[in-house]
Amino acid sequence: xxxxxxxxxxxxxxxxxxxxxxxxxxxxxxxxxxxxxxxxxxxxxxxxxxxxxxxxxxxxxxxxxxxxxxxxxxxxxxxxxxxxxxxxxxxxxxxxxxxxxxxxxxxxxxxxxxxxxxxxxxxxxxxxxxxxxxxxxxxxxxxxxxxxxxxxxxxxxxxxxxxxxxxxxxxxxxxxxxxxxxxxxxxxxxxxxxxxxxxxxxxxxxxxxxxxxxxxxxxxxxxxxxxxxxxxxxxxxxxxxxxxxxxxxxxxxxxxxxxxxxxxxxxxxxxxxxxxxxxxxxxxxxxxxxxxxxxxxxxxxxxxxxxxxxxxxxxxxxxxxxxxxxxxxxxxxxxxxxxxxxxxxxxxxxxxxxxxxxxxxxxxxxxxxxxxxxxxxxxxxxxxxxxxxxxxxxxxxxxxxxxxxxxxxxxxxxxxxxxxxxxxxxxxxxxx
DNA sequence: TCTGGGGTCCTAGGACCC
DNA sequence: TCTGGGGTCCTAGGACCC
Numbered sequence: 215x216x217x218x219x220x221x222x223x224x225x226x227x228x229x230x231x232x233x234x235x236x237x238x239x240x241x242x243x244x245x246x247x248x249x250x251x252x253x254x255x256x257x258x259x260x261x262x263x264x265x266x267x268x269x270x271x272x273x274x275x276x277x278x279x280x281x282x283x284x285x286x287x288x289x290x291x292x293x294x295x296x297x298x299x300x301x302x303x304x305x306x307x308x309x310x311x312x313x314x315x316x317x318x319x320x321x322x323x324x325x326x327x328x329x330x331x332x333x334x335x336x337x338x339x340x341x342x343x344x345x346x347x348x349x350x351x352x353x354x355x356x357x358x359x360x361x362x363x364x365x366x367x368x369x370x371x372x373x374x375x376x377x378x379x380x381x382x383x384x385x386x387x388x389x390x391x392x393x394x395x396x397x398x399x400x401x402x403x404x405x406x407x408x409x410x411x412x413x414x415x416x417x418x419x420x421x422x423x424x425x426x427x428x429x430x431x432x433x434x435x436x437x438x439x440x441x442x443x444x445x446x447x448x449x450x451x452x453x454x455x456x457x458x459x460x461x462x463x464x465x466x467x468x469x470x471x472x473x474x475x476x477x478x479x480x481x482x483x484x485x486x487x488x489x490x491x492x493x494x495x496x497x498x499x500x501x502x503x504x505x506x507x508x509x510x511x512x513x514x515x516x517x518x519x520x521x522x523x524x525x526x527x528x529x530x531x532x533x534x535x536x537x538x539x540x541x542x543x544x545x546x547x548x549x550x551x552x553x554x555x556x557x558x559x560x561x562x563x564x565x566x567x568x569x570x571x572x573x574x575x576x577x578x579x580x581x582x583x584x585x586x587x588x589x590x591x592x593x594x595x596x597x598x599x600x601x602x603x604x605x606x607x608x609x610x611x612x613x614x615x616x617x618x619x620x621x622x623x624x625x626x627x628x629x630x631x632x633x634x635x636x637x638x639x640x641x642x643x644x645x646x
Numbered sequence: 647t648c649t650g651g652g653g654t655c656c657t658a659g660g661a662c663c664c
Numbered sequence: 665t666c667t668g669g670g671g672t673c674c675t676a677g678g679a680c681c682c
Contacts, residue, residue, distance in 0.1 A: 259650050259651080265647085265649055266650075286647090286648090288648095329682080331682080417680095418680070418681085420680050421679095422679060422680085423679075423680085451656070452656065453655090453656070453657095453679090478653095478654080479652095479653075479654085480652085480653090481651085481652060483650080483651050483653095484650090485649050485650065486649095526649085528649095529648060536676090537675095537676065538676080539674085539676080569648095569649070570649075574652095574653095
């Protein structure tokens with residue numbers, strides 16, 4: 215006897231989940247006057263480095279050569295007619311803004327949730343009198359985006375955001391015959407959600423969770439929906455409960471209520487181009503990354519009160535590394551932040567080759583009045599603040615490379631290389 | 647042929663306070 | 665003094681997503 219849900223009390227909205235087919239690769243195709251579905255382009259994080267990986271590939275490249283997101287550079291067939299392209303994040307951001315502008319013609323701000331650079335949720339429940347049925351709206355948006363940007367978007371439609379997202383990922387994306395639109399409702403859960411396989415394809419289930427589930431006898435989403443909820447809760451906590459409801463297609467979030475909270479952390483992650491064995495070299499990298507992050511803080515008038523330092527050791531080392539955090543006085547000053555990071559670094563660093571560095575700021579808050587300290591004179595603080603702002607200004611105007619600290623020019627410095635990156639990828643513009 | 651980068655959320659243990 | 669209890673914050677680590 216199958217355990218079914220009573221959906222009568224669940225929210226029923228008209229949700230669209232929209233994403234751009236092979237976004238980065240498609241943008242690059244359009245820039246080259248090619249049809250995005252006929253191009254053979256792979257956007258690669260570090261084309262000149264075998265360690266790089268594919269961030270996006272044209273549909274044809276996926277189909278013909280099996281080259282998809284995550285494929286390593288050295289796994290791309292050598293003789294394939296694939297154009298390898300460096301990412302231009304600034305360009306993609308621009309296109310994203312154009313697309314969001316189109317969305318805003320159809321929904322109010324609070325009914326739009328931009329989930330990532332190429333994926334958004336729209337609640338069109340209140341848009342029908344002006345724009346027609348949900349399907350009409352979906353097609354209209356597809357048409358406008360095609361007309362304006364020559365990009366193909368796929369649309370999942372559902373009674374809630376989860377169903378829309380699942381319809382998108384598991385049906386719309388592959389269904390050209392249906393114009394890349396798919397619709398999943400509560401009544402379809404058995405024929406749709408339950409058939410998603412493998413389990414790790416399901417949103418929120420990764421390989422670890424999949425294994426864990428299998429160990430307790432759950433081998434499909436359908437199994438999951440029939441599992442004992444209290445047992446799931448005991449094994450997985452809140453996540454277990456969530457998984458259970460998701461397997462029934464239940465998701466109670468309302469877009470209009472999920473005002474996107476301000477990002478609570480900024481992080482910088484860097485895999486170094488070689489193992490760093492000298493302590494001071496690592497220190498220089500940490501300083502650079504801290505400064506870049508601190509610039510972001512100041513640009514948005516924010517402060518941090520928590521710094522985290524993560525160090526990953528070379529692959530040749532058994533130990534993985536460490537990650538430690540430290541509460542500091544609320545600040546946006548590079549000096550104060552670096553001071554905190556250096557405490558962590560000196561406390562935990564061992565003479566082991568380093569390959570990965572992570573610098574994260576937490577407890578981010580809007581900046582109030584100048585923070586005064588009992589231990590430092592007003593003048594010193596003001597001076598430092600002025601200095602930081604001036605540096606930011608110069609960098610914003612002339613590019614990060616225009617004002618490198620002397621230390622960055624030492625052998626360990628990566629700022630010169632990283633300045634050309636945006637969101638970790640090449641910005642593709644002079645001063646993005 | 648060795649490492650992409652930026653995020654969020656949850657857990658569990660410990661410290662500290664009342 | 666006994667093993668009290670609840671609440672909140674901090675920390676490290678894990679898992680997942682795009």
